[in-house]
Amino acid sequence: MTVRLRGRIGLHVLLMAAALAWLAPLLWAVFTAFRPYDDTQKHGYLSWPKSLTFSNFTSAWSQAQFPGYFRNTVLVAVPGVLITLLFAAAVAFVVSRFSFWWNIPLLLLFTAGNLLPQQVIITPLYRLYLDVPGLGSGSGKMYDTLLGLVLIHVAFQSGFSTFVLANYMKTIPHELTEAALVDGAGVARQFFQIILPLCRPPLAALATLLSIWIYNDFFWAIVLISTGSKMPITSALNNLVGNYFTNDNLLAAGALMTALPTLIIYFLLQRQFISGLTLGSGKG
Amino acid sequence: MTARVHRLTKRDKVVVAVMAGIPTLLALCLVWLPAIASIVLSFTNWTGVGGLSTITFDGVDNYKQLFSINPQFWPAVEHNLIWLAALLLVGTPLGMFLAYQLDKKIRLTKFYQTAFFLPVVVSTAVIGFVWKLVYDPDNGLINSLFHTNKPGDYLDWIGSPHLNLWAVLVAAIWRHAGYLMVLYLAGLKSVDPSLKEAAALDGAGGWQAFRHVVFPVLKPINIVVLVVTIIEALRAFDIVWVFNKGAQGTELLSILITQNIVGEASRIGYGSAIAVVLMVISLGAIIPYLWVTFRRERREGNGR
Amino acid sequence: MSVRRAPSARPSPDHGPSALWTPSRRALLAGAAAAAAGPLLAACGSSSGGSGGGGSSSKxxxxxxxxxxxxxxxxxxxxxxxxxxxxxxxxxxxxxxxxxxxxxxxxxxxxxxxxxxxxxxxxxxxxxxxxxxxxxxxxxxxxxxxxxxxxxxxxxxxxxxxxxxxxxxxxPWAIWYRKSVFKQHGYTIPANWDQFTALLKKMKGDGLVPLAFGNQNQWPVMGTFDQINFRLNGYQFHVDLMHGKESWTDARVKKTFDMWASIMPYHQQGAAGRKTEDATGFVRDKKAGMIVAGAGTAVQQFTTDPAALADLDFFPFPEITPQWGMDTVEAxxxxxxxxxxxxxxxxxxxxxxxxxxxxxxxxxxxxxxxxxxxxxxxxxxxxxxxxxxxxxxxxGAKNLTQFMDRDGNPTFVSTVMIPALADFVRSPNTFAATKLSNIEAQKKSIYASS
Incomplete structure (x- = not known):
């Protein structure tokens, strides 16, 4: 028994040390963010704080125009998540409920596309955006529009969701739709009234996951958006990096504020998030 | 099964076509068309300014130059491979180890799990910023703690080519291990608890029980982990871009592409050639896995 | 000024990027995308042809x-x-x-x-x-x-x-310092390279970082190269080198790197992880003796402290070859x-x-x-x-230069010189002997193709 107890204590010591080491970088950022710039300049960053302040957060909020960037992110992420789920569910429905010869190539097309590095497609994509009309831009181009960002997110993120949803839909007994078919329900009704409601768990999980992924994306906007005020928050964080003057305390506050919404989503929807991640691998 | 297709009415056929067609068209136009265009462009010389008529084809010139005189190319390939090795050999076992320990139903599991998992939720760009605060040569946490920010015994985590790749890899592993921990935790949940109990009571040490009882169960997950890890290693970009723009020892293929085609420089053909190299490696890893997976599922599906 | 460049790279002015695609191909793409995005795009029938141009009534x-x-x-x-x-x-x-x-x-x-x-x-x-x-x-x-x-x-x-x-x-780019620091240690403004290196040595002996240095943004290091190169080899050579007319394998370029390498031990360590503005902070805080920087970077670090600002001064990069004196200023x-x-x-x-x-x-x-x-x-x-x-x-300057990334071909500077100079900072002593031919090879391929 004592051996076991000792083992347990050892395990706790180990895990606690590891957990603290894991949190250290984030805690260091929190510590830095709460200290006045002058204090750290005078006494160094690793010093006992003379005072703590919220002013880094407030000035990052106003100086870097965070509210506007958050708004852009919402305008990209919400439609992005909804359309991705709709499209992915539609494709998943087709490949899982019918057997066409092109089912596997289609799944490959979506999933493999999702796994390509973003840089691989960026130049032609950007040229394409210059020539495709887009809504909501004075120039009439898809380039430099939030719609353009939404579409590339949808096209790029559909892969994983399709993969997950197709796996899930395969587990729904065919008898369910069969019965509806006998009742004369068309494909559209089968999809919207029978299959989609049954897919609520994976849809919730995917929605959580996609929100965080789209929120966290850094690359698309720095290439496809050229108006500073249209940047989503993650890409706009760079605005706090000065050319002549950099204030690390301010930067830390900005980085934490940028991370905050994803942390909130995570804590609120932890279960969905984790089940979302494991959905893809569950079937393995 | 094929019978079902025949039963579709004309209207249903249209519905199916729309449901599969629109998303497919979008993916084709925005992902695959550009991917193919990248391949074509890699055989050309183009500044990216002006019409398509200003593109000139120059065969494999870009590749020749890339392989011969670009001093950053081979280091970038090497760093991508080191990145992959580090995630596989350090990040993966670490994630597996943490999952195994946290699966033991001990107290504070929730706290530990959250601590290890937080980095996965935060964007990699923010992670780059956060770790820069840790590694800053003058004011960073590490150099302040160990007083290695004085002339003479200076540790240059961000700049020194002997240190910076490892420094940034620590950040990458930090994130990756949490991710894999969750995947493995899910896998461990499916291990029959009585099996674990039995192994523990048998007096089999932790390692023995793990090796003979748990590890075999995790096998299918390992395949997923392998693919996830390969993709992460090839996609690595944000952390390094924010950390030091891929200079001096942290060159990566994704960063070379970005510098050649999205920066002030515009060597579209040349940058595309690097993109093609990265694409070939990625698809080489992805397609076989997916093919096997889907084929197996289809067989299983038919057998049901 | 004539940089070799194919004249065909110029687009016809009234078409711009929209002339990129032949009509059929363009219609196809636009149509495909519109169909793909369905209702989102359907409303948008207007073509993207040309970018404005009219709109004269707009205020x-x-x-x-x-x-x-x-x-x-x-x-x-x-x-x-x-x-x-x-x-x-x-x-x-x-x-x-x-x-x-x-x-x-x-x-x-x-x-x-x-x-x-x-x-x-x-x-x-x-x-x-x-x-x-x-x-x-x-x-x-x-x-x-x-x-x-x-x-x-x-x-x-x-x-x-x-x-x-x-x-x-x-x-202007110059060498910035605090008058009080120079006074305290009895330093004098160096007029030539020998006096400069002697001063560096002396500062190091006095426990100061002789030259504060931060190159995280990767462009500041170019400033030092420019200064040494046009002081050593003269304005014309420097400009011709920037414009691709002189070779990077030229013995004069090698000499520039050799001289620079000889003073690298007096540069602040850890430059790659430090911003140039933070490096300037070391001069402000009297931990470093001098910094090679542009006026904007230098002055802005001192503005928060009026006493320090009054103490800030500069001198031009010292003479190296008497023939050229200090006739060139990077401005x-x-x-x-x-x-x-x-x-x-x-x-x-x-x-x-x-x-x-x-x-x-x-x-x-x-x-x-x-x-x-x-x-x-x-x-x-x-x-x-x-x-x-x-x-x-x-x-008072006879010649003005801009900066390496403003005088040179942007593609060449951003993809070749930036990593090359970072490489120099990493291993200054072996750089000139081993890397210059590679720079020249890459330069040739870029200038030939752009």
């Missing part, structure tokens, strides 16, 4: 700015306000993070450029003008021409002899350009005329005293002593 002038830092941001805001008042137009400003702005310049100018945008003089300006991405503004210069010296006028012209640039301010000039087809050309012209007037310069410089007005008839009475000294340095 709004759009403006793209890289002034994202606190000090320039405020100063630019004052300038926009003054311009709006003077011209009666509404200015719509698009501010982007300084380095993002530069990184995106290619796609921005081809995609959705603002009518007027901030940019830099030198080949960096001519490069984009040559590709048809900017409008010639000779008409603006008919109004503002008399405010500028011939040197500045020449700096504002494209390779075709037309004006493309309206200068706002410039600033980068920042200003504005007009994009290729502005929506409101008349408005943009008026705004640019205001930017090039003493009143425009005053609006900006009242709030940013780290720079010098580019106009010769600007009222200098309010200038600080430091500014007056900077101005004297520049007006």
């Amino acid at each position: 709004t002038v759009t403006l793209g700015s890289n002034g994202s830092d606190a000090v320039p941001k405020k100063a630019y805001a004052a300038l926009w306000a003054a311009a709006g008042k003077s011209t009666g137009d509404t200015l719509k400003v698009n501010v982007k993070q300084h380095e993002n702005f530069q990184n995106q310049i290619n796609s921005y100018l081809q995609g959705t450029p603002d009518d007027v945008f901030t940019w830099f003089a030198g080949y960096r300006m001519q490069f984009f003008a040559k590709q048809g991405l900017a409008s010639p503004i000779d008409d603006v210069w008919q109004t503002i021409g008399s405010h500028f010296t011939p040197a500045i006028q020449a700096l504002s012209k494209g390779l075709d002899g037309k004006y493309y640039f309206v200068p706002l301010y410039y600033y 980068p000039c920042d200003g504005f350009m007009m994009s290729k087809s502005p929506k409101n050309k008349t408005g943009a012209t008026k705004v640019l005329e205001f930017f090039g007037s003493p009143a425009g310069e005053k609006a900006y410089l009242d709030l940013d005293s780290s720079e010098l007005a580019a106009a010769k008839d600007f009222d200098n009475a309010k200038n600080t002593a430091l500014q007056k000294k900077e101005a004297a340095l520049i007006t």
